[in-house]
Amino acid sequence: MTPAARVQTAIELLQEVLGGLPAEKVLTAWARRSRFAGSKDRAAVRDHVFDVLRRRRSVLPTGLNENGRALMLGLLRQDGGDLDALFADLPYGPEAMSEIETEALSRPFPNQVDLPEWIVPRLEAALGDAFGAETTAIQHRAPVFLRANLGKGTRQQAQTALAAEGVVCESSPLADTAIVVQNGARRVAQTKAYREGLVEVQDASSQAAIAGLPLRDGMRVLDYCAGGGGKVLAMAARMKGQFVAHDANPQRLRDLPARAKRAGVRVDILSKEQLRREPGFDLVFCDVPCSGSGTWRRSPDAKWRFSESDLGALTKVQADILERCVSYVKQDGTLIYATCSQLREENEDQVARFLRDHGEFECNHMQRWYMQQGCDGFFIAHLTQR
Known part of the structure; x- marks a missing residue:
């Protein structure tokens, strides 16, 4: 798939999600009926969809109705995408931008919290001074954490074994078992370290909770x-x-x-x-x-x-x-x-x-x-x- 085709696919899948279907269900159904899409295509489309959903309010250009196309335009504009190249009436790609869209993208984006309105005051009350940093964090992808299985080896042994198979990791200070993946996250499940139980996928906060x-x-x-x-x-x-x-x-x-x-x-x-x-x-x-x-x-x-x-x-x-x-x-x-x-x-x-x-x-x-x-x-x- 071309980059433009990936964008158009994300636009279409976002429309289904905005209609009320769970994103995972929509993405899985698309992958099953789209055998032509390789692993890199599926990963790219998934990233587009999830990046939009993380920032659904803040990426919507002022003056445009909320739909998959407007959200993708806003996301790509904010992330420095080449809109003229991607929205150029290419085969399987999205139509060229209209004058209305071009004008909307030239305006400042709304300063919106990427949460449903009803929950904002509840989270402000719960988080206090941490609210601002948390609403910033929620806009970005979460890191991939692994847990070193202390029953089979040390954290350093797990990191060394993963590195030998191309998975680059660092120790996390959050727990004595926590490893954060820097590169090669999609290869973890195929590694010998994972297959033999030296590591498991688990977030660092859960590991820290167990350690305590x-x-x-x-x-x-x-x-x-x-x-x-x-x-x-x-x-x-x-x-x-x-x-x-x-x-x-x-x-x-x-x-x-x-x-x-x-x-x-x-x-x-x-x-x-x-x-x-x-x-x-x-x-x-x-x-x-x-x-x-x-x-x-x-x-x-x-x-x-x-x-x-x-x-x-x-x-x-x-x-x-x-x-x-x-x-x-x-x-x-x-x-x-x-x-x-x-x-x-x-x-x-x-x-x-x-x-x-x-x-x-x-x-x-x-x-x-x-x-x-x-x-x-x-x-x-x-x-x-x-």
């Missing part, structure tokens, strides 16, 4: 909202113990057995009925369903589809999960509450409500990570039985 847990050998650990299992694998790499994973949607756990085998650890997957027959756990980790506002750089269309009613529904689910998990915590055990959200309603407010209802627990640690640190936004609270 009160883990010790011999503990029984339950990852209640385990999802793909990344956090329970990270815990299992730091201590010898018994590890159990559960998720309300068992399909999310389908890859965990293979991942655990690759990592060299054992994780038992239990249903809700099986959990009821288990004795209490020393540590129960609840990375609850949330808005994902700390990860909106990675899935930027999610922020445009997220509504106030969605937030209200999520906070009820979060509170319910915390209530349910109390029964799994043994005497003197610890309940860990975590989200990848930046909203107080999902974080501090949930912890405060839980402590009001459960005087037998106390919060002895609470921490936030911010996108301006280079990682995803993340929140954690340690709730320990008195």
Whole structure:
């Protein structure tokens, strides 16, 4: 595909996303029906679409209606693209710019926060002085982080092995296992280091949160909202113990057995009925369903589809999960509450409500990570039985 054809394809796919379809679904469907598009073409189109969605408000030229073409014009203008070459009526490319478009692009761009209007005051209240830096960070691509599997080697050994296969990395100060990929991110899954379990893909804030847990050998650990299992694998790499994973949607756990085998650890997957027959756990980790506002750089269309009613529904689910998990915590055990959200309603407010209802627990640690640190936004609270 030519650069112009990539731009036109992005314009068409953006129209589908603006119509309400998830970006990943739109991009996957296009790739399946477009066998002519090579890996570089797919990557370029994906980058165009996601860059627009990260900056959907700030790239829209003043005076143009919001559509895929206007957004791509604004993105390319801001990023220094050659608009005359790309919008030149080339085969499979976009039509030449109109006088109205040319005039609009000559004006200053609107100084807009790239977030839905309803959520701005909520994030301002939650982030305080950090709000400006966070809204700047949300406009840019998130780095790719890897976790060195301490059960199989050191961080330096992992970096050396990756470098030998063309993946250039640096150590991250955010966690003792965190590695940030500088070059070759798309090759990681094909490397021997990845295939043999020396590294896993995991954001640095999640790694830092796991590194700060009160883990010790011999503990029984339950990852209640385990999802793909990344956090329970990270815990299992730091201590010898018994590890159990559960998720309300068992399909999310389908890859965990293979991942655990690759990592060299054992994780038992239990249903809700099986959990009821288990004795209490020393540590129960609840990375609850949330808005994902700390990860909106990675899935930027999610922020445009997220509504106030969605937030209200999520906070009820979060509170319910915390209530349910109390029964799994043994005497003197610890309940860990975590989200990848930046909203107080999902974080501090949930912890405060839980402590009001459960005087037998106390919060002895609470921490936030911010996108301006280079990682995803993340929140954690340690709730320990008195």
